[in-house]
Amino acid sequence: xxxxxxxxxxxxxxxxxxxxxxxxxxxxxxxxxxxxxxxxxxxxxxxxxxxxxxxxxxxxxxxxxxxxxxxxxxxxxxxxxxxxxxxxxxxxxxxxxxxxxxxxxxxxxxxxxxxxxxxxxxxxxxxxxxxxxxxxxxxxxxxxxxxxxxxxxxxxxxxxxxxxxxxxxxxxxxxxxxxxxxxxxxxxxxxxxxxxxxxxxxxxxxxxxxxxxxxxxxxxxxxxxxxxxxxxxxxxxxxxxxxxxxxxxxxxxxxxxxxxxxxxxxxxxxxxxxxxxxxxxxxxxxxxxxxxxxxxxxxxxxxxxxxxxxxxxxxxxxxxxxxxxxxxxxxxxxxxxxxxxxxxxxxxxxxxxxxxxxxxxxxxxxxxxxxxxxxxxxxxxxxxxxxxxxxxxxxxxxxxxxxxxxxxxxxxxxxxxxxxxxxxxxxxxxxxxxxxxxxxxxxxxxxxxx
Amino acid sequence: xxxxxxxxxxxxxxxxxxxxxxxxxxxxxxxxxxxxxxxxxxxxxxxxxxxxxxxxxxxxxxxxxxxxxxxxxxxxxxxxxxxxxxxxxxxxxxxxxxxxxxxxxxxxxxxxxxxxxxxxxxxxxxxxxxxxxxxxxxxxxxxxxxxxxxxxxxxxxxxxxxxxxxxxxxxxxxxxxxxxxxxxxxxxxxxxxxxxxxxxxxxxxxxxxxxxxxxxxxxxxxxxxxxxxxxxxxxxx
Numbered sequence: 001x002x003x004x005x006x007x008x009x010x011x012x013x014x015x016x017x018x019x020x021x022x023x024x025x026x027x028x029x030x031x032x033x034x035x036x037x038x039x040x041x042x043x044x045x046x047x048x049x050x051x052x053x054x055x056x057x058x059x060x061x062x063x064x065x066x067x068x069x070x071x072x073x074x075x076x077x078x079x080x081x082x083x084x085x086x087x088x089x090x091x092x093x094x095x096x097x098x099x100x101x102x103x104x105x106x107x108x109x110x111x112x113x114x115x116x117x118x119x120x121x122x123x124x125x126x127x128x129x130x131x132x133x134x135x136x137x138x139x140x141x142x143x144x145x146x147x148x149x150x151x152x153x154x155x156x157x158x159x160x161x162x163x164x165x166x167x168x169x170x171x172x173x174x175x176x177x178x179x180x181x182x183x184x185x186x187x188x189x190x191x192x193x194x195x196x197x198x199x200x201x202x203x204x205x206x207x208x209x210x211x212x213x214x215x216x217x218x219x220x221x222x223x224x225x226x227x228x229x230x231x232x233x234x235x236x237x238x239x240x241x242x243x244x245x246x247x248x249x250x251x252x253x254x255x256x257x258x259x260x261x262x263x264x265x266x267x268x269x270x271x272x273x274x275x276x277x278x279x280x281x282x283x284x285x286x287x288x289x290x291x292x293x294x295x296x297x298x299x300x301x302x303x304x305x306x307x308x309x310x311x312x313x314x315x316x317x318x319x320x321x322x323x324x325x326x327x328x329x330x331x332x333x334x335x336x337x338x339x340x341x342x343x344x345x346x347x348x349x350x351x352x353x354x355x356x357x358x359x360x361x362x363x364x365x366x367x368x369x370x371x372x373x374x375x376x377x378x379x380x381x382x383x384x385x386x387x388x389x390x391x392x393x394x395x396x397x398x399x400x401x402x403x404x405x406x407x408x409x410x411x412x413x414x415x416x417x418x419x420x421x422x423x424x425x426x427x428x429x430x431x432x433x434x435x436x437x438x439x440x441x442x443x444x445x446x447x448x449x450x
Numbered sequence: 451x452x453x454x455x456x457x458x459x460x461x462x463x464x465x466x467x468x469x470x471x472x473x474x475x476x477x478x479x480x481x482x483x484x485x486x487x488x489x490x491x492x493x494x495x496x497x498x499x500x501x502x503x504x505x506x507x508x509x510x511x512x513x514x515x516x517x518x519x520x521x522x523x524x525x526x527x528x529x530x531x532x533x534x535x536x537x538x539x540x541x542x543x544x545x546x547x548x549x550x551x552x553x554x555x556x557x558x559x560x561x562x563x564x565x566x567x568x569x570x571x572x573x574x575x576x577x578x579x580x581x582x583x584x585x586x587x588x589x590x591x592x593x594x595x596x597x598x599x600x601x602x603x604x605x606x607x608x609x610x611x612x613x614x615x616x617x618x619x620x621x622x623x624x625x626x627x628x629x630x631x632x633x634x635x636x637x638x639x640x641x642x643x644x645x646x647x648x649x650x651x652x653x654x655x656x657x658x659x660x661x662x663x664x665x666x667x668x669x670x671x672x673x674x675x676x677x678x679x680x681x682x683x684x685x686x687x
Contacts, residue, residue: 034543370484371485374599375640376494376564376599377648382495383481413641414639433646434646434648436648445495
């Protein structure tokens, strides 16, 4: 029979091997690929954790040899705690090492990081991208629990969408989740804004007569729904404010790709997401209020028509995912009518310094689109300081070109047929590459002698 | 009147009188045109303009993306539709980093600048003399056609006996423009292949039988990987 000490050594060695593998894996990947600065810092943090765990495991085994009577009550539970921690960390490492600069749009992520850092209290925050097998974007919220850097937003991006530029505008929504989650625990600045929002939800729930506390559809259940919908709408409007209409277009493209936006599902409020119809109604309303809508409403793209159609659906038509008892429908109505004004006001106050400028878009859009229509990177406009667009103006103009002008661009090229979807795919990638190159160029030009 | 319009007028005024290599003045005039103008020269971004513009050329910088030769498991490389990308491994070296090119190896890089040539000019890219003196040779196919646009793919060979470091962002070549005597009318359809790249591009091929059929060759021998005969080993007993 194996002694307790020997069993402990076996268990510790297994974990040591796992941790050692992860540290070596990080080293190998970093010597092969290039990573964004935030990811490099994340890896450095993991390597420090690995070294500490290895040291702790050595100490645990040494102490166990001195005090064998404590093995079962103290030292083995300690190893179990280390193991639990690394079981969770393990799931982040591979998705993070997959997200090197050849598989994600680095300039877009850097731009998102800059937008995040403009929010008061978030100036030292960074974004680490993880490539996930899910066909959906997520903001991972385990960092506090697992001793990951508290100022790091872990954004999960579907691996198939990794290198794409336009779809990855959805990352701004995930960043807003990070803002919401991080601000929720603080009493000042953005925290106070989120706190007011949560208080509003509580008041609305309390005011819902007829909702029992514990039953399905009761107050606790209703509170969870309201919280989830509020956070989602906060994130949508936050991203929309920072990016502009290109975010709505990207969201529509993603929801369609993931099969979440069709005639059957568009009016359904899921347990954790408002209905696509309501989301698009709010998008359109904010774009109208900010002056964007009149600039894009004439686009000959299905996206614009879809937003208008969805915006016209009356609130009474929205349905809950599970059944449609009258009291649950009242919940949707209460959310739409009573909570949403507070969401809009929270977004307004948090995006004051980081909203995309519609004026800049209006004055530079034609030039950016003309560049793209002629197969030229928009950073060619840098020789005209008065026409130098902001990154978000480039992004919005480029998305408009992508939605409407691919056939015109392709018609200038021999052997390229807009009716062949393989050809369209190639030119979509080219427009994305020109857009990304422009962001890189303008970032460089800011600090260079031109 | 806008700077662009006045630049364009000068260009048209002078075109009939010029020939040979573009001078600095002509280069500046073409750079001042609207980017989408048929006469325009685009070099984006043109950093440190005073330093990179010479009397008859523009210095170009090395981009951050490379294609390195891949060691494959396959017994040979056949330039056809299916295998054109199997020869290369993509690498990104950010500004501030470097790429080591081993002795006697060639890599594909690209210019940092996105180029668009006027409809009436051809371009040639030459290795910068200071770079050439380190036994780095840029380009074996240096000719650029009128109206080309994109970052230029560069074949960069280290012909020295020692590894050499390449720093993205440093100047590596010179772009020289030459007038085309009787250019095709602008606005015609451009070739889609190699149009508008921002990274070095792997070559694109059609299958050899397609190319050869065009000149009347009816049968082409195609060597397929799985048909390569295995060497038989003799049993000794």
